Amino acid sequence: DFRNLWSTAEASMKSKAAPYPAGDDTKELPNGHRRLGDTVYPPDCNLAPALQPFHTLVYPVPLENMKDVAEAYARKAARGASLMDLPAPVYEKFTPIAAASSMSTPLVGEELSKPPDGRTRIGYVSSDFGNHPLAHLTQSMFGMHDRSKFHAICYSLSPSDASPWREKIAKEVETFIDASRLSARDCALRIRADSVDVLVNLNGYTKGAKNEIFALRPAPIQIGYMGFCGTLGAAYVPYLVADATVVPTEHAVHYSEKIIRLPHSYFVNDHAQSARYVLDDDDPLRPTRATYGVPDATFVFCNFNQLYKIDPRVLDCWCRILRRVPGAILWLLRFPPAGEANIRREAERRGLARDRLHFTAVSGKDEHIRRGALADLFLDTPQCNAHTTGCDILWGGCPMVTTLGGKMATRVAASLLRAAGLPDLVCAGLAEYEDLAVSLATDGARYRDVRRRVEAARSGDAPAPLWDTMRWVRNLERSFDAVVAAARRGDAPADVSVDDVGAEGFDRTAYAPATVE
Numbered sequence: 001d002f003r004n005l006w007s008t009a010e011a012s013m014k015s016k017a018a019p020y021p022a023g024d025d026t027k028e029l030p031n032g033h034r035r036l037g038d039t040v041y042p043p044d045c046n047l048a049p050a051l052q053p054f055h056t057l058v059y060p061v062p063l064e065n066m067k068d069v070a071e072a073y074a075r076k077a078a079r080g081a082s083l084m085d086l087p088a089p090v091y092e093k094f095t096p097i098a099a100a101s102s103m104s105t106p107l108v109g110e111e112l113s114k115p116p117d118g119r120t121r122i123g124y125v126s127s128d129f130g131n132h133p134l135a136h137l138t139q140s141m142f143g144m145h146d147r148s149k150f151h152a153i154c155y156s157l158s159p160s161d162a163s164p165w166r167e168k169i170a171k172e173v174e175t176f177i178d179a180s181r182l183s184a185r186d187c188a189l190r191i192r193a194d195s196v197d198v199l200v201n202l203n204g205y206t207k208g209a210k211n212e213i214f215a216l217r218p219a220p221i222q223i224g225y226m227g228f229c230g231t232l233g234a235a236y237v238p239y240l241v242a243d244a245t246v247v248p249t250e251h252a253v254h255y256s257e258k259i260i261r262l263p264h265s266y267f268v269n270d271h272a273q274s275a276r277y278v279l280d281d282d283d284p285l286r287p288t289r290a291t292y293g294v295p296d297a298t299f300v301f302c303n304f305n306q307l308y309k310i311d312p313r314v315l316d317c318w319c320r321i322l323r324r325v326p327g328a329i330l331w332l333l334r335f336p337p338a339g340e341a342n343i344r345r346e347a348e349r350r351g352l353a354r355d356r357l358h359f360t361a362v363s364g365k366d367e368h369i370r371r372g373a374l375a376d377l378f379l380d381t382p383q384c385n386a387h388t389t390g391c392d393i394l395w396g397g398c399p400m401v402t403t404l405g406g407k408m409a410t411r412v413a414a415s416l417l418r419a420a421g422l423p424d425l426v427c428a429g430l431a432e433y434e435d436l437a438v439s440l441a442t443d444g445a446r447y448r449d450v451r452r453r454v455e456a457a458r459s460g461d462a463p464a465p466l467w468d469t470m471r472w473v474r475n476l477e478r479s480f481d482a483v484v485a486a487a488r489r490g491d492a493p494a495d496v497s498v499d500d501v502g503a504e505g506f507d508r509t510a511y512a513p514a515t516v517e
Contacts, residue, residue: 009049009050009051009069010049010065010068018042019039019040019041019042019075019078020039020040020042021038021039021040022035022037022038022039022040030042034079034082034083035082036078036079036081036082036088036215036216037087037088037089037217039078041075041078041079041082043079048072048073048075048076049069049072051069052069052073052205053066053069053070053073053204053205053228053230053233054205054206054228055069056069056070056230057229057230057384057407057409058308058309058383058384058409060383062406063251063254063406063407064254066230066231066254066407067231067233067254067255067256068233069233070205070230070231070232070233070234070256071233071234071256072233073205073211073233074211074215074232074233074234074235074236074256077211077212077214077215077234078212078215078234078236080184080212080215081184081212081215081216082215084183084184084185084212084216086185086188086189086216088215088216088217089216089217089218089220090188090189090191090192090216090217090218091192091217091218091219091220094189094192096113096115096192096193096194096195097193099189099190099192099193099218100112100113100189100190100193102189103182103186103189103190103193104183104185104186105186107190107193112193113175113193113194113195115195116195117151119147119148119149119150119151120149120150120151120197120198120480120481120484121150121151121153121194121195121196121197121198122145122150122151122152122153122196122197122198122200122480123153123154123155123191123194123196123198123199123200123219124142124152124153124154124155124200124202125155125157125179125187125191125199125200125201125202125203125210125213125214126154126155126156126157126202126203126208126227127156127157127158127203127206127207127208127209127210128158128202128203128206128208128227129154129156129158129165129166129169129170130158130160130161130163130165130166131161131163131165131166131365132165133387133388134202134226134227135163135165135166135169136165136270136274136365136388137226137267137268137269137270137388137391138169138202138226138268138270139165139168139169139172139270139273139274140168140172140270140273140274140469140511140513141268141270141469141472141473142154142169142172142173143169143171143172143173143511143512143513143514144469144470144473144511145174145473145477146474146477146506146510147174147510149477150477150480151174151175152173152174152175153173153174153175153176153177153194153196154169154170154173154175154176154177155177155179155187155190155191156176156177156178156179156180157179157180157187157203157208157209157210158180158208159178159180159181160178164516164517167514167516167517168513168514168516171514171516172513172514175194177190184210184212184213184216185212185216187210187213187218188212188213188216188217188218189218191213191218191219192218192219196218196219197219197220197221197484198219198221198222198223198480198483198484199214199218199219199221199222199223200222200223200224200225201214201222201223201224201225201227201232201237202225202226202227203227203228204224204227204228204230204232205228205232206227206228209227211232211234214234214236214237215234215236217236220487221239221483221484221487222236222237222238222239223237223239223240223241223260223483224237224239224240224241224257225240225241225266226241226267226268229246229387229407229408229409229412230255230407230408230409231254231255231256231257232256232257233256234256235256237257238256238257238258238493239257239258239259239260239483239493239496240255240257240258240259240260241260241262241266241476241479242259242260242261242262242266242408243261243262243263243264243265243266243415244261245265245404245411245414245415245418246266246408246411246412246414246415247259247261247408251406252495257493258493258494258495258496259495259496260479260482260483260495260496260498261495261496261497261498262472262475262476262479262498263465263475263498263499263500264418264419264465264466264472264500265415265416265418265419265465265466266415267387267391267412267415267416267419267466268469268472268473268476269388269391269395269466269467269469270469271369271391271392271395271458271467272458272463272467272468272469273469273513275366275369275395277366277370278369278370278373278395278396278397278458279458279459283370285366285367285370286370286373287367287370287371287374288374289374291371292331292358292360292371292374293358293360294329294331294358294374295329298327298328298329299325299327299328299329299376299377299441300328300329300331300358300374300375300376300377301318301321301322301325301328301329301330301331301375301376301377301378301379301437301441302330302331302332302372302375302376302377302378302379302393302398303318303330303331303332303378303379303380303381303386304331304332304333304335304368304372304378304386304389304392304393305333305335305381305384305386305389306333306335306336307332307333307335307336307339307342307343308339309381309383309384309385310343310381310383311381311382311383312346313382313383313430314379314381314382314383314430315343315346315347315350316350317430317433317434318330318379319347319350319351319352320434321379321434321437321438321441322352322356323351323352324434324438325438325441325442328356328441329355329356329357329358330356330357330358330379331358331359331360331375332357332358332359333359333360333361333362334359334360334361334362335362337361340359343357344357368392369392369395369396370396371396372392372393372395372396372397372398373396373397373398375393375398376398376399376441376447377398377399377400377401377437377440377441377447378390378393378398378399378400378401379400379401379433379437380400380401380402380403380413382402382403382405382410382430382433383405383410384409384410385402385405385409385410385411385412385413385414386400386402386412386413387409387412387413390402390412390413390416391416391466394416394417394420394454394457394466395458395467397451397454397455397458398451398454399422399425399440399447399450399451399454400413400416400417400425401425401427401433401436401437401440402414402417402425402426402427402433403426403427403428403429403430403432403433404426404427404428413426414426416466419464419465419466420454420457420464420466420467421453421457421464422450422453422454422457424450425450462503465500468503470506470508470511471500471501471502471503471506474501474505474506475498475500475501476498478498478499478501479496479498482496482498483496
């Protein structure tokens with residue numbers, strides 16, 4: 001029962017002793033209390049509710065309460081960092097040379113970073129530089145940075161999985177560091193040794209994260225992006241990359257960060273580079289509906305998200321849509337396989353015949369993108385949207401309908417559609433969503449016009465901003481310029497609205513994709 005879970009979590013958070021200002025550095029602290037920078041963390045700051053920040057993305061936790069959970073986990077990371085016996089902030093307390101020599105295994109010789117050369121150093125920290133959606137989306141991003149102005153460094157918290165995504169990122173970024181064997185303490189020192197100006201947290205509260213690194217503050221500017229779709233609730237990560245759709249101004253009170261709003265969509269993707277085969281009419285690996293047992297002469301709705309994103313309200317809606325469109329089917333994935341029986345049982349309880357649902361197995365990335373083109377219309381999950389999957393389905397040429405929710409995770413599909421030039425597929429609520437899905441399935445002329453627009457947005461001389469990765473990178477660089485300039489002026493962090501560089505406002509010839517086997 002979620003209500004019991006939430007009440008337990010809420011009581012747990014209220015019972016914790018709050019951190020407090022450190023005051024006099026020479027004053028002896030009470031037993032178990034730890035100082036980190038200018039804050040003292042009592043012992044039970046290390047405790048956090050069983051309800052994790054990631055759960056708040058998919059459970060019915062109100063937006064205003066998500067920050068409470070995130071702040072509890074931010075305090076836990078800070079308390080953990082306080083046990084590492086490093087003065088913080090690390091970027092102030094250590095010179096780069098001192099940081100290198102303070103690591104458990106000191107850096108020497110060629111391991112030492114070259115001294116700063118006037119370019120802004122950007123550090124990206126992630127455990128997902130491998131076969132993971134984050135790497136699928138960002139694989140060209142790091143190599144596309146303008147090297148005349150920026151030195152990008154990737155710090156991998158996981159060892160190599162020998163995947164092509166790992167290889168591509170490692171080859172294309174200016175500096176790639178396998179930090180998988182380093183403790184959070186040594187990671188922070190290594191980052192300081194590299195004189196990083198802007199440090200980007202690509203994990204947030206996801207598997208493999210080491211948020212203690214950020215609590216130690218090894219860089220003067222720290223930013224959250226991509227990995228976790230919500231606030232980090234951490235004073236030590238004062239910026240969040242977003243856009244005007246996913247975090248509108250009126251929602252900012254529910255985020256601890258100042259918001260960097262990129263133009264179009266905050267959500268980067270690499271499909272225009274890594275999935276060009278979709279645009280090839282002669283692609284020898286292009287599947288057919290028969291490949292998956294999907295009937296040719298029927299309208300095919302689909303949803304290729306993980307099944308945990310399906311809540312009772314949207315399943316009710318999907319069943320109503322199928323009843324209003326005779327003969328249509330809904331194509332879902334066994335993601336996980338155990339979920340199929342549950343979804344079928346619930347659909348049958350709602351009066352839906354068994355043959356109206358069609359399940360197939362999860363596939364590899366390229367096949368997954370190719371087969372998305374076989375469906376007619378993707379029905380998004382309002383409780384937690386299609387994010388990477390939304391890019392996959394739109395790049396395949398299949399339209400998607402969504403609703404505009406409250407949480408960041410419930411507004412991502414709207415961000416994607418608007419950046420693809422398809423704002424008319426964003427609905428205010430489920431009633432409008434249902435009617436739009438039925439209309440597209442029953443009005444052939446309307447459907448063909450929408451499908452044509454989806455397909456046209458991907459190519460030509462002026463692709464939609466969603467698919468222009470290098471333009472997206474240049475806009476991100478503009479945000480870095482803004483926060484670095486503000487820090488050098490001594491300004492406190494503030495919201496940043498980035499003006500679009502445009503499709504022609506930069507040199508596209510400098511990026512050279514790596515050859516990956």
